[in-house]
Amino acid sequence: MTLLSVRDLRVGFGREGHETEVVHGVDFDVTAGETLAIVGESGSGKSVTAMAINRLIDFGGGRILGGRATFDRKIDLATASEGQMQRLRGREIGMIFQEPMTSLNPVLKVGTQIGEVFRKQHGLSGRAVRDASIRALDRVRIPDAARRLDQAPHQMSGGMLQRVMIAIALAGEPRLLIADEPTTALDVTIQAQIMGLLAELKRDTGTGLIFITHDIGLVAGLADRIMVMRGGEAVENGAADQVLDRPAHDYTRHLLGAVPHFRAGQAARTDGARTGQVPALDVRGLSVRFPVGGGFLRKTRGVVHAVDGVSFDLVPGETLGIVGESGSGKSTTARAILDLVRPSAGRIETGGTAAVQMVFQNPNASLNPRMTVRGLLAEPVIAAGQNVDADVLERMRTLLGRVDLPDDLDRFPHEFSGGQRQRLCIARALMLNPKVLVLDEAVSALDVSVQAKVLDLLVDLQREFGLAYLFVSHDMAVVERIAHRIAVLYAGRIVEVGAARDVLSSPRHPYTQKLISAIPSIDRRRIDYTLDTEEVPSLLRPVGFVPPDQTWQEVGPDHRVAKEPLS
Amino acid sequence: MSYVLRRLLMFPVVMLGVSVFVFVAIRLVPGDAITAMLGTESGLLTPAQRESLTAYFGLDQNWAVQYWRWLTGLLQGDLGLSVTYGQPVSRIIIDRFPLTLELALLSMVIALMIGLPAGVFAATRVERPSDLIVRVFAMIGQSTPNFVLALLAIYILSVVFGILPTMGRFVPLTEDPLGNLAQMILPAIALGTAFAAAVTRISRAAMLDILGEDYVRTARSKGFSQRYVIWRHALPNALIPVITLSGVEFGYLLGGAVIVEQIFALPGLGRVVLDAILQRDYALVQGVVLFIAFNFLLVNLLVDLAYAALDPRIRYGAS
Amino acid sequence: MAVLRALLRHTSGQIGVVVIAVFAVAAVLGLLGLTPHDPLAQDRLARLQGPGATYWMGTDLFGRDILSRLMVGIGQSFAVALLSVGLAAGAGTVLGLTAAWFGKLWDGAVMRAMDVLLAFPAILLALLIVAILGPGLVTSVVAIAIVYTPIFTRVVRGPALSLKTRSFVDAARTFGSSRRYILIRHLLTNLVAPLTVQITLALAWALLTEAALSFLGLGTQPPSPSLGLMLSDSRNLMETAPWMLIFPALVIMLSVLGFNLLGDALRDVFDPRTRRALA
């Protein structure tokens, strides 16, 4: 029986009477126990549609302009009063949000924020509330639930917080659950755990689920129906297999084709071959350690071994992908090479100071908002002591052209899109003809379709200028498209390294295998996720701890695996 | 509680800084206690008389000796003798501080009781008439000098109503609560108005930010009413900036008390300093200024404790 | 420029700009001497005269025109406010910036020194400074500047600390940009927004303090008119000549109100979230 049927939904923002319409007439249905995935890039109106259903947009300055949203064939959510909506929210319609770290009240204990739902929806009180809360946390597989109740949100990891959010959403036993990009902010292994949890809960409780995401690969394993949205309209809506295998709309085809999807090695690059040149970058035994708890009058409590004896080299024209989850030390490694972080041990050989340049993750933060393009591009030249003369300006114009940006030196960063700004950063990095470019999560902040364009640009630049790339990322699909060789980083150490095709198609280290298996892909449908709750190990070691030496096992011409078990 | 421990350690360092600063500052002021006390008649003193008076006032030793003796005395709780009052400074502080403290606290209570609800109310009715009215009043409150307010209050009350709070004598709360309130309510309003305006604006701005936060949206998604969301989720977070403001503002209250006590003729500590500087009563100025600074730092420490109590991120530090 | 256009769309911004403009014109006219009457000329026949045809805002104890004296008074009070806040902003920015950038020892020293100054209630600190340097215009400027420097230091240090961690500063480090270049081109240019807001609010506060100091007889000296002095002169004449109190009080309140409104509007204009609503 249809739980929710939405007909010609129109939503707009702005002052009474002259709103700007953002969702232009969307129709879809959700039946009990079924999962509807709404897929679209940012600005497609997917989140607004979701928030219109439980009328939370009313608090965000938006309004439903037209259409109907009949819930349980009884009540039209579009025209219900706030009082009616308050009775529905939490009891009938639950919701999970994207950023678990900010979705819980920082000053209230986790137990309070769960308990208040039981108190309101089920009228429980005293001991009963605490017991119900503990049961709710157990159900979402949070270990040691009782102790967790008294903790504050900031003491828990992103993955665990998202589990709490799910527990809260399900506490009211809603018949419809809306999940707005619940795993986007999480690491891929944690993401897999959350997807598994959602799948299991859906089976047990039979709730209807609306799953909103920008990653079409992700929904393949979970969705029964998929609706693709673009520019506030539903361009395609059908059964999951039908939409994935026989997409009717070319935008869906674009999402499936152009956007990088993990192909377990088939899409790896084949143009690079190590011909024994002199390495452009040679890193030997790099370690970075941070003392914790030190300072005035108190001895250090311990030392975080962020990076523990990492070695690799990089020949011109070659891209080494460094892959790992948050806390693996990949960013610290990149920053240590640029001396943004002081290494504790190890040698870094580069061909001269200006040889290595860096491109950062967030294009907005890496460009000074108050500087014009001319100022931005001129900075490296000024820093190197040269003055900005005619041929420097000429070089600026050629580089802008090369990265496909308008030749206007007087614009400010906020006048460019995200993708354009990242290309501007690349142009800036190339001002001093570096040999090596360190790219720290350079495309993860961009929209999926923009990511593809930037990656292709990078490959062209690499071929033209013979640049060596150190490409750091958590997104295996992106790394597969650009890396010649891949090094997998876990708890500050390289556990497997080698040619991209070999590492991805036949991973030999247990962690690499687990990592690759957790990556969503279009090919795998309705998988039953194996549930585990393993957390990233803490890198805090006692003072004076010396990590054991690594021993390697050669498993292929250019493919090595570390023997030590996961510490 | 590493955060609070660090704050506690800073306490003596700053107090030492304040003691040196006030010791030097008051001695840089031209003229000395003798001319202050005897006025033009001090011209009639014979050299021998002037010498004995200088010794009496302890003005003959060099600064280092004076400072060292004062500091060592300080550590044993002896703030020295006030020449103009003929009493130990500590006794003067004990007599006069309750009034200033009550004035400051009463102003703070008034400010918070008016400011906080007004701010929250305005934040929930953004751009609607009531929001505008609250903002205009807050703006006017913050732009009116407290001494103009005090002057007008006295003028209106004494001329139009013919009644006035007791002047010149402090009616302690313990003795006569009604009389005390009647005496303190007006000066507290004069002093507290600017503070109330500041609280209104800070709490309104804080509430506006918080209502846009994710966790408020989560609370709404649980089906809670706007009132519950505000009281249970938004307000505890809004208190944090308000409490921080109260810490800093308390310093201004102690300062503002100087003028309000002067106009309402209240024998508080604020006025003592004003007279003491005019009289060049070194021990008294040093003792009272140090005491006021001590209170200011103490209040700020309490603010930090409240801060830690309210915000677990501070209490447990980064996990 | 963009900020000005956005400011003029902001309601309190409009009022603030108009009020300040009116007072600024009056101040300039006053300082240039273009006042309806000579502010110092004593008209023996018109002593303590209420507002009337010749003297629109009445006369004071010596028969001097209150309107003219107010115009000069605003000029002086604005001058004191601008100078003192300028000094405080300059010192505060240098201290705050260097404290944020070098951190550890220097940061600790600067912040503790600021704590010492902040531990003094503002009026007391001003009293001591004025007692040392003797009353007068320059002293008021110095007193207010010293009192306000700690506040500017904190207003600059906070954002500077967070800017230091932004990627464009990391990027600048990777190019090898000099420390001075980074401090000025990256940190300082992005501190303009919070600084401007604090400067306008400080101007409002400086006007109040200058009036308070003159009220206690420590500010600018007779016969040059200052708002605070005119206010304290009117204290004992409240009943016989109420206009001597009302007009200066109104001018102080309105000018302070103007700056507060301006400060509020600037805060909204500079805050990216609200700017989109205005743009």
Added chain:
Amino acid sequence: MTFSRPLASALALGLAAGIAAPAAAQTLNVAWSQDATGLDPHTQTAFASIRLLELLYEPLVRLGPNLEIQPAVAESWEFSEDATTLTFNLDPDATFHDGSPVTAADVKASFERILDEATGASARANYTSITAIETPDDQTVVFQLDGPNVPILNGMASINAAIVPASAIEAGTVGTEVMGSGPFTLDARTPNANASLTAFDGWHGGDIAYDGIEVSVLPDETAILASLRAGQADFALLSDPLVATLVPREDSLQLNTAPTLSYHVLQLNASRDPMGELAVRQAISCALDRQDILDAALLGEGEVTGPLTSPAYRNDPSTLFCYEQDQDRARELLAEAGYEDGFSATIMAANGEPPTAAAEAQLIQSQLAEVGIDLTIEMQEMNVYIDSWLAGDFDMAVALNGGRADPYTMYNRYWTEDGNLQGVANYIDDTLDNLMQEGRVETDEAVRKEIFAEFERHLAEMAPWVWLYTGYTYTAQREGVDGFEATPTGSLFGLVDVTLSE
């Protein structure tokens, strides 16, 4: 006592309902703006201190309402023929607050304390002519003088010559504990805030019609006026004419004005040119319109007088040099001295001391500008002003100097060869010195009056200073308070005869 009048309406501010005055203790509530700066009668000079101490201590003799010498601790007194010995017979009933009798030994110990330089007694200069003090018996004291000295009797009438118990002098508690023989005892005091006095029933001067005095120190004179109106204060002292003239507006309040001895003066510094030129000083004297300054600065509350201000010696000022404004003569005199296009100088004044100082400075500035003298005003904080004043470091200074009943004790410090404030006067000539010495020794009142009249004419003519006017001392009282008689010295001793009919 919070409010003495019950409130008619419930006030928006929620002020408490009035509580009727407790009928038991009949207390006189007094308010003034400046509090005593110390309690040692021998060293205190501030007017506010003397006013309070006059109620607690007693000198040998005191000045009556029109400044005639009246008995106090001493019942009677007499000079020897050659006026070199002065004998006092003490009143046998005179006792200190602890009941112990006032004996000749106490008088001797008190004067020895005053003469001892270590005490730092500021009025010591008036008694240096005492060579020996004899105490033939408990009731008589004989002072041997180094020469005829009529004014010393006047000197004895000052609280700076108060009689304190010899025991207190040994114990060194004179400055901290009040043990006097005056009409009131001091029960409690919070400096610069309040004080409570109780009538001393054992006072030899007679009984007091009420039980005690509650003093409130209200620094802001508008607050004093407000407390009078609100019935919080029954009796008040005012110094600012701008406030005092508002008292009569309230029918339940009565204002008493009495001319004071202290004189408003524009001090010129004759040691600096151009003030060194007699013609320039005279020009300044002629350029000023004294009555106009009085009308503007003090709302006319005072009288234009010459240098002598005590009623017994005062003369008609119009007979003195240039007491009518004569701008042409002033310009002639300036031209005569070679300053036809004037000159510029600075004029200093103390902030708020007296309250009208700033106004007077601005009026003088504008009047002298009319004859081409360009003055810049330097307002200074009181202590800084006093330092510069004592050092004579000024071109011109606006001042309010204290007056004395006897012209000699009033001016010997300035206008005698060895006066200790010669550095402030910056002018001396033989005529002035001779007249002062003659006045000192002359015992015949009429002849003394003529000597000092001549002294006054000469001073006005030489114009080292330009005397302006004397103001009034103001006291205000509510209906039901009567019997108070003000004196030119501003003393509050008149409170002794006050009766409360409430």
